[in-house]
Amino acid sequence: MTAVGGSTRTDERKGCGRLTGSARPTSRDVARAAGVSQATVSLVLGGKWHGRVSERTAHAVRDAAGRLGYRPNLAARNLRLGRTRTALMVVPALTNDYFARVYTGAARVAAEHGFGVVLYPSPAGVGPARDPFGSAQAAIDGVIASSMAADALAGIGGGELPLVMLDSGPAAPGGPPTVDLAVADGMRQVVRHLVGLGHRRIAHVAADIDAWTFRVRTATVAAELAGVPGAVLTSERCPLDVDAARAAALRALRPPAGQARPTALLCDGDLLAAGACKAARSLGLRLPGDLSVTGFDDFALAAALDPELTSVRLPAEDVGARGMTALLALLDGEAVDSVELPVDLVVRDSTAPPAV
């Protein structure tokens, strides 16, 4: 497929699309134009000519390169160097503030080091974009993978590449380094905020996903509340979407006869919190007077809701940045420590003392 036309000889330059006629100049063209050798061009343009090429010659080379609009051929460079200066980032979905920001952070650090980042939304999502190694993706020097997409790594040749895991929990000894969020601490902050406000009957609307980050949230809520005299914790699990959350919240808000209704809904994510708010309103409960609701993630959504959501802000860009930094270090052969990034409770308008 995609036959470009019958270009069979070398001099029949690849004539696809909007070529202006003159083909892309090579380093040899630059060399000729500057009256030097290809090696000199490479040295100068590669920035390692100091003391090896005269200032005058260097200038001539740069001038010629500029005039010709020369751009090095990456494929050739990659082939020669055996490295591509490109990292692959495996994420579960892009339809998501969090990963978009993680990517942004990673791409920023990558760019600072002359690296690129290509995204691989793992097949868990809708579009089963094929194995990027099998297909014609750019070749890759290393991989940054979200643990929520960890399974996607199985089929990938990634096992042979330097790897950094994101949000996958404490690094296994000998395993890849990780960049984690202090989700336990985040949940602890939420619980304490709620308890401090006076809440004792709390329902946890939990994401029904088997990943470290969610297991920790559940465990922490339970542990933290266990230390509070008189506290009653209930819990509903549901998939990570608004409507499922609405249903779960409805269940939580209609406890069996004889049990009092919870005064706060502690949700595993802002999306879930949005569903919880809708459930509350559909029951005629007012926020935060009749019911407090908390989110987690602090998506843009948190501030778009009404009332604005008390939530836990995740330093998503930092996660990406640290992940890329770690990968870069790995590629340099350095030892890499796993890190845990702090998170912060952002108190807004969806929480208040319970009604008396």
Place this chain on the structure above:
Amino acid sequence: MTAVGGSTRTDERKGCGRLTGSARPTSRDVARAAGVSQATVSLVLGGKWHGRVSERTAHAVRDAAGRLGYRPNLAARNLRLGRTRTALMVVPALTNDYFARVYTGAARVAAEHGFGVVLYPSPAGVGPARDPFGSAQAAIDGVIASSMAADALAGIGGGELPLVMLDSGPAAPGGPPTVDLAVADGMRQVVRHLVGLGHRRIAHVAADIDAWTFRVRTATVAAELAGVPGAVLTSERCPLDVDAARAAALRALRPPAGQARPTALLCDGDLLAAGACKAARSLGLRLPGDLSVTGFDDFALAAALDPELTSVRLPAEDVGARGMTALLALLDGEAVDSVELPVDLVVRDSTAPPAV
């Protein structure tokens, strides 16, 4: 930077990271293992051996490749072929449902043709990821660009590459092909819905962005309402974020003395609509009884709000898919027509007849 270690000779295989010891096998290794020539390996693995290589030999080759875990070196292939089978997609921001879905659609079609898609969030956003051509990004065969990121194309060498524009309005003659959304029709549907409900005083909360898609929205609202006897259109512009929209909606809802308040807020996007809802509520107005609000885009946000937003659904994945299809055709040297994709009004709970 990133010195992998002093590997200077060919036989000192690149020993970075977690290599198991045996280096990556080349097609020559496969050839040797199968007892054939490199050319035969290439033919077999390239799938163009029918009638040229014996079934037995082909099998031997595939077997050897499998045993060795052979994966072709993309850099070498790209260099040889002069193509990379990779497209660049330039978008204004990833923190956004719409572009995430556009990407998904493009990536799906790309994968079906053995292409990859790499994202370039244009510098307009927060992270000024550098020029992907200057930096060490993978080389690129063509570009798909959102018009909202059109300026980013200037600095990029993209002018020399096959290009498809997204949401940039009718293709200029001789310009790149475009994939557009029928935004005018979408707005028309919104206006008619509102007018049909009985609304006559309508305020347009418009995005303060100079792009075709928004100019069309404004023009269409005005034109459509001009044909309705007794209709009164006011308008407030604001940046594309919730809080700015809240302020703008507030202005729209407090008309100068002597003028009646609009009964509907027609917003250029779901984000703006979210802000409008908050403004309405802060004024004690109830939705949709006292005020109708409409969105545009139908983000996940539309259904997360309460009441759920009447909005215009954009076939984002199709935009990406058609864009990629067009680019692929362009690369094949085929003529490519611009297309306009239909959009649909989704009526939910944020609109109702105006109060009497």
Place this chain on the structure above:
DNA sequence: CTGTTAGCGCTTTCAT
């Protein structure tokens, strides 16, 4: 049917 051969454009010794 299969092997030999010639590069793609670049970086890097090594020789001058």
Place this chain on the structure above:
DNA sequence: ATGAAAGCGCTAACAG
């Protein structure tokens, strides 16, 4: 301070 030459791994033309 500069140039000549080799070769990264692959594919495609051509000969056998």
